Amino acid sequence: MTQRMILTAEEMEEVVLKRCWLARYWGLCFQHGIHADIAEVKYKYWSLFAPNPVEVVLAAGEKAREEADLDVEDTEHQRDMKELSGEGNIENMLFVEQGLRQLTSLKVEEALAVALAQHRRPNLLKFGFSDLSLEEAEDVSFKQAWLAYIWRRAKKHEIEPDIAYDRLQFxxxxxxxxxxxxxxxxxxxxxxxxKRLDIETQLWDESRRELEQDNSNSPGRSDF
Incomplete structure (x- = not known):
């Protein structure tokens, strides 16, 4: 029972990246005056756990690309994520999920989309002309990296196997x-x-099943 309350290395990585999501979007809220009564407090809280949210998520997207190229699992990256996440207690995951539900209920991302569009300017970016503002372009890159991370895990665990590889490559x-x-x-x-395919829930269920299988295969006290 105790083992079920402890997060795996992969689940701790997920906690880290979801904290980054929360820190990023509450930071943008604070910057643009959205939910001003709570945004600063929320941003400061989540930033304690994720001081560089964009860099961490972009790095996760890059790791997904490297793993796909080499067809190997980056265990060193998982160790780094484990150190960032702190204790691997299941309450950490539950608290993060509660934070994400609050973002959804407050329609934070919808409000930010409007705010960012209002600041849109044609930008000559490093690799060419973009019809997005710099903030919008960064947000797209952030979400692309997140999606690459999610589909990397889905492919690894054979979730939605008919589309996982194609989505990851995309x-x-x-x-x-x-x-x-x-x-x-x-x-x-x-x-x-x-969300429609409930990928994150499927990943959680699969991770829990694998943990239970590992525990059942481990020798118990009665085996000695």
Whole structure:
């Protein structure tokens, strides 16, 4: 029973990245005056756990690309994530999920989409012309990296096997390009697909099943 209350290394990585999501979007809320009564407090809290949210999630997307190229699992990256997440207690995951539900109930991302669009300017970015503002382009890249991370795990655990490989390759390839307005549409569709297929719940269930199998295969006290 105790083992079930402890997160696996992969689950701790998920906690780290979801804390990054919360820190990023509450930070944008604070910056743009959205939910001003709570945004600063929320941003400061989640930033304690995720001081560099964009960099961490982009790195996770890059790791997904590297693993796909080499067809190997990056255990060193998982160790780094484990150190960032702190204690691997299941309450950490539950608290993060509660935070994400609050973001959804307050329609934070919808409000931010409007705010970012209002600041839109045509930008000449490093690799060419973009019809998104710099903030919008960064947001698209952030979400592309997140989707690459999710589909990397789905492919690894053979979840939605008929589409997982194609989705992973799609998001990996798009995450290396200058984002456009079409990419912005694509990432929102990608996030909707993740929710529709309930990928994150499937990943959690599979992770718990694997943990139980490992525990059942471990020698108990009666074996000695």
């Amino acid at each position: 998001w990996i390839s798009h995450n290396s390009k200058t984002p456009t307005s079409q990419d912005a549409v694509d990432v929102e569709r990608g996030l909707v697909e993740i």
